[in-house]
Amino acid sequence: MASGSLGGFLVLVLAVSICHAAASVFHPISDSHRSAAAELFAPVDGSFGSLEEAYEALRSFEVLGINKKSDIRTTTCQSVVEKLRSSSSAPKYLFYALKVNGILECTVINEVFEGIASRLKTNVNGASSLLEFYYSIGSLVLIKDQSPEVDVLLADAGGVFHSIKSLSQSDGRWRFSSDNPEASTYAAGLALEALSGVIELASSEVDQSKIGTLKSDILKLFDSIEKYDDGTIYFDEKVVDLREHQSPLSTTASVIRGLTAFATVTSGNIKIPGDKILGLAKFFLGIGIPGNAKDFFNQIDSLASLESNKVPIPLVLSLPATVLSLTKKDQLQVKVNTVLGSSAPPLTVKLVKAFSSGSKAASKIASQELKFDKESGSHFLDVLPESIDVGSYTFVFEVVLHDSEEENVYATGGSTQVQIFITGVIKIENAEIAVLDSDIGSIETQKKLDLARGSTVSLSANHLQKLRLSFQLTTPSGHAFKPHQVFLKLTHETKVEHIFVVGISGQKFEKILDFLGLVEKFYYLSGSYDIQLTVGDAVMENSFLRAIGQIDLDLPEAPEKASRPPSPAVDPYSKYGPKAEITHIFRVPEKRPSQELSLVFLGLVLLPLIGFFIGLLRLGVNLKNFPTSAVPATFGILFHVGIAAVLLLYVLFWLKLDLFTTLKTLGLLGAFLLFVGHRILSHLASTSSKLKSA
Amino acid sequence: MGKASSSSTAQDALALFDSFRSAYSATPTTLKIIDLYIGFAVSTALIQVVYMALVGSFPFNSFLSGVLSCVGTAVLAVCLRIQVNKENKEFKDLAPERAFADFVLCNVVLHLVIMNFLG
Structure with missing residues (x-):
């Protein structure tokens, strides 16, 4: 068990060292992406939840070269045409419907496009927020691509350009609207794409100086770029708690879309350094295969934008x-x-x-x-x-x-x-184990070891002798090799373990155990010890952990003061095993009498009371003494009511009330009882004394 | 001889009992009521003791409070009887109404404790 856990530890150490080093190799998009795409973008009943999702799926398939258009064409085209014909569709839905249409090429008549185009143009002129500009201008650009005959040109391109540009900030980031002071990098990407659309749709040439300021905005945006040690770079939001916070992935994707759109309309005369582009490409490749559809689309779409020959193509x-x-x-x-x-x-x-x-x-x-x-x-x-x-x-x-x-x-x-x-495979040579006589150093027994195959030896020694283990390690090219870990372990029959680090001296690994100095460490335990040798390294293909034999040690008797060997270690895996069952001991309930007997005695207890009443009747008790005039009679009745109330309070105390409530109420009742009791009794006393004196 | 003596003992007892009854009939009704009440309380206590002897003393505090309630009220009633009895010259100046007030007060306190102890 112990050797197993040590082996596990070695494997862990090796694995960690390999993982730590194997960074910064970026593999291009491969077939594993294609199979992941088919899983992530699985249409339900031949259609996607929304046109936005449909576009993301179709675009990813298009980039990856997967042909799945026919599967979803009918139902998706139907909803595209529906959206385009409806006069109440918001620019966002038109935008995605047109994007899907751009890939699927559904049959849409030109009049529909013309209607949308005129509506969108009014939208653009009245727009105030960045998203309105983005979707409206984006849709117009898409109409231009899909139906060249439709007039989509903006008459007042300069004005629109100016109103989008007015949302920008000096550090290259953009605000979503003029009444929202939070600037975001994500918005900058959208703005760049919208402005590129304006330049494309302008009926007359847009002022070159405006394009120039836009270029310097882009370069400023690149100043705020985030960087990893391995050359990966990406864009992230500066303020994390924005209302519409975007992940670094979607932020970077948005900037890249804007950048490539801008590079397209300005015929690529913007200079982004090649290593920045490569760093961005590494960022997208470094995330591997994303687990959700949105991230996957952002990754694939951005990589496709980078490869579209508008910016330097990363290799x-x-x-x-x-x-x-x-x-x-x-x-x-x-x-x-x-x-x-x-x-x-x-x-x-x-x-x-x-x-x-x-x-x-x-x-x-x-x-x-x-x-x-x-x-x-x-x-x-x-x-x-x-x-x-x-x-x-x-x-x-x-x-x-x-x-x-x-x-x-x-x-x-x-x-x-x-x-x-x-x-490489490390050669192990001249492995031998020997027992030496301590005083003169002469060899008592010496045995060759074949560490490659695992032969075992059997030795015996006493406390006046030494054990020597030595071997040489050579690499395939003949140099001495020093692995990370070389351990010698002696395990006594009683599972007491001793681990020694084998040091290197010159070309040779050697460990000499002088038992005279070790008797105390060995707890004076004589008997058979198993010898185990561990040699391990990440680059050593034949790392091993091997039992090489036993040594029978004859150590002196333990003196009285010697420390006791430690108790055997608890198996570390046992704490994951089932715990001992806990049995709860409850008090055995007291024996109760049968219910019938108790009821009989309840009746019996009532008998004396009945007897008491009968006795009262036989004595001829009457209430003649009860006062007849109104006031004392009232006090008499109240006195009895008061006593009844106190008794009732006691019953309630028994059933549910606590002592404090009871005492409070009893104080009030007692005062009342005292008052009425005093009045009625003093009345009675005065009448009886009058009677006597009369 | 033995027979005669035993019958004479019985006759003596009978005579004693008769004289006791005739003497008791002279007692005022108020005291008779109190005597009846004491008899009622003591016999209730006795029945509870018998019940305890039969089934065991498990809710011991309940048993104790039941019996002590009866015995306590009986003792209080005895005290009341001593104070109310006109033959007792010692309490001549004490009005019976005052004695009754004491009786009521003591019962109120006694039963508060009993209820607390009942559990």
């Missing part, structure tokens, strides 16, 4: 494998693709530098070019350079385009750093 360098085995003679393979996975123009990949990850020392290799394999479309290195041994390295690649003219078209981002693990 992504990816490696099919970052763990290479020296023993298996793995080839170093590098692929260069566009973000959507299509092939790159002719180019050369150079391996410029390689240095060990731990030290930032000089490069281990000379710069060399990778060969290109046309069939697989990958660049490769036949054999790794001699100087590369097992270990973890940082390789620096550089992508050089053959045609220097294309450097403006593509963004290669200069050099790319990739963490690479070179693994």
Whole structure:
């Protein structure tokens, strides 16, 4: 059990070290995205919930090259036409209906477009918020693309441009409306797209100086960009608690849409540095496959925008494998693709530098070019350079385009750093274990060990002797290898464990256990000890944890003061097991008499009362003494009522009231009773004394 | 001989009983009522004791409060009888109404405690 847990720990350590290092390799969009798209955008009964969702699905399918139009065409086209014909559709719904129509090409007559266009133009002139501008202008641009005959040109393009621009802020961000002071980066993306639409729809040329200020706005926006260490960059909202907060993904996607739209209408004369574009591409690729449809659409749509040749097209360098085995003679393979996975123009990949990850020392290799394999479309290195041994390295690649003219078209981002693990089978040599006599150091018994196969030895020693374990580790290229972990473990029959770190001396790993100095640590426990050796490293393909035999130790008797061996460790997994069942002990209920008997005695208890009443009748008791005049009679009645009330209060106290309530009420009743009692009794006393004296 | 003596004892007892009855009939009705009340309270207490002897003393506080209520009120009634009795020269100056007021007050206090103890 203990060795199992140690093994588990080693695996964990190795896994963590690998995960930590294997960052910053970005793979382009692949087939796994295509299958994920089919799952994320699954129409229900041949249609999507809304036209917005339908557009996101269709656009993603279009970019990924999945042909699913026919499945949803009928029902979706029906709702598109419905939305376009309805005169009450809001610009937002028209916008998405037109977007879907742009992909599905439903049959819509020109009159419908004309009606919408005139309505939208009035909308644009009366609009006050950014979203109104965005949807109305966006829809007009879409109508222009889908039906060129319809007149969509804006007469007062300069005025519209000015009213959108008036919502901008000095740092390049935009506000959603003039009465909302919160500025957002997301809104900036929408504004850029809307302004590009205005430029496109302008009946006369828009003033170049206005376009110039817009360009400087975009560059300012790039000043506020967020950055990760691996070169990934993205846009995020500065204020997190905006009412309509957008995630970094949708914010970045919005900016990229605006940027590419702007680059399209201004024929691409905006200069965004290639490494910024590459950083944005890395951001979208770095999120892998998003789990929800909206994020997926944002990722795919933005990557498609980046690849649309309006801004420098990012080229992504990816490696099919970052763990290479020296023993298996793995080839170093590098692929260069566009973000959507299509092939790159002719180019050369150079391996410029390689240095060990731990030290930032000089490069281990000379710069060399990778060969290109046309069939697989990958660049490769036949054999790794001699100087590369097992270990973890940082390789620096550089992508050089053959045609220097294309450097403006593509963004290669200069050099790319990739963490690479070179693994190999480590040779274990000269492994031997020996028992030495302490005083002269002469060898008593010596045994060879075959650590590769796992032979076991059996030794015996007393406290005056020493145990020596030694072995050598060599890498495939013949250098001494120092793994992360080399442990020697001795386990006594009673599960008491002792772990020693095996140190390196020169070329050799050696551990000498002097039992004389260890008797106290061993708790004077004689008997058989199991010996276990652990050698492990992330780049060592044959890491092992192996029992290599037993040693029979003869240690002296424990003196009285010696510390006791610790109690065996509790199995750490047992705390996840079922707990012992808790049995609750309740007081056994008292024996109760049968109900009949109790009822009989209830009747019996009432008998004396009846007897009392009968006795009263036989004695001829009467109420003749009761006062006849009104006032004393009232007091008499009140006196009896008061006593009855006190008794009733006692019954209530027994049934539900608490002591405090009862005492309060009793105080009031008592005062009343005292008063009326005094009046009636003193009246009676005076009458009786009068009677006596008479 | 033995028979004669036993019958004479019975006759003596009978004579004693008769004289007691004739003497008691002279007692005022008020005192007779109090005597009846004491008899009622004591016999109720006795029935509860018998019940306890039969079924056990489980809700012991209930049993105690039941019996003590009866015994307590009987004792109070005895006190009342002593004070009300005109033969007792000691309490000559005490009005019977005053004695009755004491009786009522003591009963109120006694039964408050009893109810608290009843559980």
